[in-house]
Amino acid sequence: MRWVRRGGLSTLIFFIPLLASFGLFSWWPILRSLLLSLQRTNFLTSEWVGLDNFARVLRDPLLLTATWNTLWFAILAFVIGFPVPVILAVFIGELRRARRLASALVYLPVIFPPVVAVLLWKAFFDPSPQGVFNTVLGWFDIGPVPWLNSGDLAMPSIVLQATWASFGTATIIYLATLMSIQTELYDAAEADGAAVSRRFWHITLPQMRGVLLVMFLLQVIGTFQVFTEPYIMTNGGPENRTVTILMLIYRYAFISGDYGRATALSVLLAIVLSALSAVYLWATRRWSTS
Amino acid sequence: MPPTNVRKSAAALSASAAAFALLSGCAAESPSQPGSVSITVAGQPTQENPDQLKAFKRKITDFTKANPGITVTGDESVFDVNTFQALVAGGKLPTVSYVPFTEMQGIIARQQAADITGYVGADAAVKRINPSILKVATSPDNHVYGVPVQAYSMGLLYNRALFTKAGLDPDAPPKTWDEVRAAAKAIHAKTGAQGFGAMTKDNTGGWVLTTMSYAFGSKIQSDDGKQANINNAATRGALEFYRALRWDDDTFGSDFLIGYKDITNALAGGKVGMIVQGADTYTQVVQALGMKPDDFGLAPMPQAPGGLGTLGGGSVAIINPRASAEEIKAALKWIDFAEFGKYNDEQAAVTGAKAAAADKLPVGAPVLPLFDQATTDRYLTWVKDYVNVPREHFTAYFDSAKTLPLVPEPAAKAQETYGILDNVVQAVLTRRDADINALLDDAQKKVQSAIDAG
Numbered sequence: 017m018r019w020v021r022r023g024g025l026s027t028l029i030f031f032i033p034l035l036a037s038f039g040l041f042s043w044w045p046i047l048r049s050l051l052l053s054l055q056r057t058n059f060l061t062s063e064w065v066g067l068d069n070f071a072r073v074l075r076d077p078l079l080l081t082a083t084w085n086t087l088w089f090a091i092l093a094f095v096i097g098f099p100v101p102v103i104l105a106v107f108i109g110e111l112r113r114a115r116r117l118a119s120a121l122v123y124l125p126v127i128f129p130p131v132v133a134v135l136l137w138k139a140f141f142d143p144s145p146q147g148v149f150n151t152v153l154g155w156f157d158i159g160p161v162p163w164l165n166s167g168d169l170a171m172p173s174i175v176l177q178a179t180w181a182s183f184g185t186a187t188i189i190y191l192a193t194l195m196s197i198q199t200e201l202y203d204a205a206e207a208d209g210a211a212v213s214r215r216f217w218h219i220t221l222p223q224m225r226g227v228l229l230v231m232f233l234l235q236v237i238g239t240f241q242v243f244t245e246p247y248i249m250t251n252g253g254p255e256n257r258t259v260t261i262l263m264l265i266y267r268y269a270f271i272s273g274d275y276g277r278a279t280a281l282s283v284l285l286a287i288v289l290s291a292l293s294a295v296y297l298w299a300t301r302r303w304s305t306s
Numbered sequence: 307m308p309p310t311n312v313r314k315s316a317a318a319l320s321a322s323a324a325a326f327a328l329l330s331g332c333a334a335e336s337p338s339q340p341g342s343v344s345i346t347v348a349g350q351p352t353q354e355n356p357d358q359l360k361a362f363k364r365k366i367t368d369f370t371k372a373n374p375g376i377t378v379t380g381d382e383s384v385f386d387v388n389t390f391q392a393l394v395a396g397g398k399l400p401t402v403s404y405v406p407f408t409e410m411q412g413i414i415a416r417q418q419a420a421d422i423t424g425y426v427g428a429d430a431a432v433k434r435i436n437p438s439i440l441k442v443a444t445s446p447d448n449h450v451y452g453v454p455v456q457a458y459s460m461g462l463l464y465n466r467a468l469f470t471k472a473g474l475d476p477d478a479p480p481k482t483w484d485e486v487r488a489a490a491k492a493i494h495a496k497t498g499a500q501g502f503g504a505m506t507k508d509n510t511g512g513w514v515l516t517t518m519s520y521a522f523g524s525k526i527q528s529d530d531g532k533q534a535n536i537n538n539a540a541t542r543g544a545l546e547f548y549r550a551l552r553w554d555d556d557t558f559g560s561d562f563l564i565g566y567k568d569i570t571n572a573l574a575g576g577k578v579g580m581i582v583q584g585a586d587t588y589t590q591v592v593q594a595l596g597m598k599p600d601d602f603g604l605a606p607m608p609q610a611p612g613g614l615g616t617l618g619g620g621s622v623a624i625i626n627p628r629a630s631a632e633e634i635k636a637a638l639k640w641i642d643f644a645e646f647g648k649y650n651d652e653q654a655a656v657t658g659a660k661a662a663a664a665d666k667l668p669v670g671a672p673v674l675p676l677f678d679q680a681t682t683d684r685y686l687t688w689v690k691d692y693v694n695v696p697r698e699h700f701t702a703y704f705d706s707a708k709t710l711p712l713v714p715e716p717a718a719k720a721q722e723t724y725g726i727l728d729n730v731v732q733a734v735l736t737r738r739d740a741d742i743n744a745l746l747d748d749a750q751k752k753v754q755s756a757i758d759a760g
């Protein structure tokens with residue numbers, strides 16, 4: 017009864033809707049996919065197959081291709097996509113009058129529904145000489161470039177679109193961090209005669225490192241789950257050069273109707289992402305206290 | 307095989323369109339079981355098509371009048387590869403639904419359709435269906451899992467307006483692959499449009515390449531589905547044909563990541579002269595994409611010396627595997643009534659065709675005879691006043707249906723095979739230095755291991 021008097025009951029009552037909705041829409045599906053990964057099912061009858069689905073996933077030569085492609089996407093997204101918002105945030109931060117307008121403009125691409133944006137860029141990447149990018153390149157006697165039709169260029173092209181679609185959010189977050197840096201630090205540096213580059217290197221970057229690390233880890237987790245862009249733009253082609261892990265899961269489930277294999281690969285991906293999340297939690301704790 | 311969602315939906319839709327076209331009048335038949343049974347049937351038109359919906363509802367009324375023990379509820383679902391498995395998993399698959407030919411063997415292997423063998427009486431319409439068509443719904447151990455309700459074969463589809471512009475005779479389409487190549491050159495040179503086109507993604511590239519292999523003279527799998535036969539002279543020939551048009555003639559366009567929607571858009575919009583595709587595409591390009599009926603050209607699938615024939619496609623009515631014996635019986639009665647009544651009853655045929663023509667649905671679209679030629683001819687005589695498809699343009703295609711063999715899809719792992727072949731097609735079309743032999747050797751290994759994995 018003490019428990020009730022101390023508010024245990026009301027806490028429980030308030031908790032029930034939360035538990036129910038999480039249980040029904042999060043935990044049960046997670047548990048269900050764990051079970052499915054150990055079964056062969058047609059959704060009418062199911063048969064326990066142990067780790068056979070995992071073995072079949074690991075035997076699929078396409079897994080290596082998809083893993084490499086996903087990593088390649090992550091690397092390219094880091095090289096192309098990571099510095100852009102940092103630079104833009106610093107640049108916008110330096111603006112005196114047009115900062116709000118610039119922030120709004122930078123954020124604009126995020127407002128586009130992803131499918132619309134991807135389709136728009138697909139038209140830009142039209143490989144014919146009449147394509148948008150190829151027309152521009154044509155003015156300088158370059159091309160036509162095959163873009164998505166080239167095994168070497170397809171993934172960088174997708175990363176270019178993905179960067180465009182997402183850099184707005186990152187820029188705004190960096191900008192907010194920049195605005196919170198004490199201006200006295202800059203004033204002091206300026207009084208000491210430090211140039212812009214030195215101020216950036218010695219004040220801005222160290223002040224932003226916590227946010228930068230968090231954004232980096234979030235980006236890595238996000239890139240491991242890339243699906244929409246390659247699915248719409250190339251459907252994994254040419255020659256599977258843009259097949260990602262999530263696309264492979266999709267193909268197992270919806271093209272082959274093999275839900276056991278699809279959930280097995282999902283579980284494997286979840287394990288990798290959980291490991292990354294653990295690193296993320298450890299690092300954020302460490303960096304926030306340092 | 308209609309591998310993209312759109313195509314699959316289109317195939318299922320056109321089958322059901324044929325179904326709603328029929329308004330009944332069938333002789334009343336007393337139900338064998340007066341006890342009540344309820345079934346749901348897919349293909350109900352949406353509210354946006356009030357006339358078709360009315361016709362569909364009237365058909366249900368007529369059916370239930372003739373079969374008082376059966377309650378029928380319409381369901382708007384159409385086949386979509388993304389939702390089919392979820393419908394099965396959630397137990398929401400209608401009692402009767404329509405799936406494309408190409409999905410049937412996978413559905414049978416996964417036991418996702420009811421085995422109707424024991425329910426098909428000796429006098430059932432299913433028994434009269436052309437055996438080569440019924441085979442798509444039959445398991446390797448000769449059990450029947452569905453009722454084909456519409457069939458077509460792959461042919462050479464072309465834009466007649468572009469042919470005319472290029473100085474080619476639209477009434478004399480190419481008969482050989484050399485002629486196709488020459489026509490592609492003429493179209494590209496005179497009109498600037500792409501001469502020939504092929505799909506490459508969503509498994510469609512492999513599907514069309516398989517059709518091409520048949521036309522060049524080889525199957526890609528043994529008949530028992532145990533042995534892959536990917537690297538053969540015919541497939542190499544088909545890919546050499548692609549290579550020549552792409553890299554020597556430059557008549558194949560520049561985008562090689564395209565699916566059904568892209569290629570049909572290009573054909574309807576006059577961007578491409580010729581494609582290899584199912585004859586039923588007529589409905590998609592004319593009705594949905596607004597191509598003029600007179601611009602749609604359809605020729606038999608050109609055959610190289612030793613060509614085996616062409617691939618077939620179509621729509622199959624399947625019954626929910628969870629259906630009870632009574633529901634299966636009722637569902638079979640419905641399929642018979644909705645899909646085949648028009649072949650047996652003049653009034654049903656005429657009423658259906660009249661309603662379809664009023665709704666601007668194609669009447670007399672180029673499909674293959676499901677039963678014998680005489681049954682099809684009789685139906686066409688009954689509805690001749692309502693035919694709104696320029697069938698005179700397709701004479702050669704109709705004639706070829708009598709002589710050109712229909713070659714079935716690979717018996718095992720067809721979709722996975724097509725997916726693997728997509729890559730081969732993409733390689734040949736995107737890389738000038740692609741080594742066809744090495745690509746096919748690699749595909750052979752992958753397909754064989756997919757087959758062996760079971």
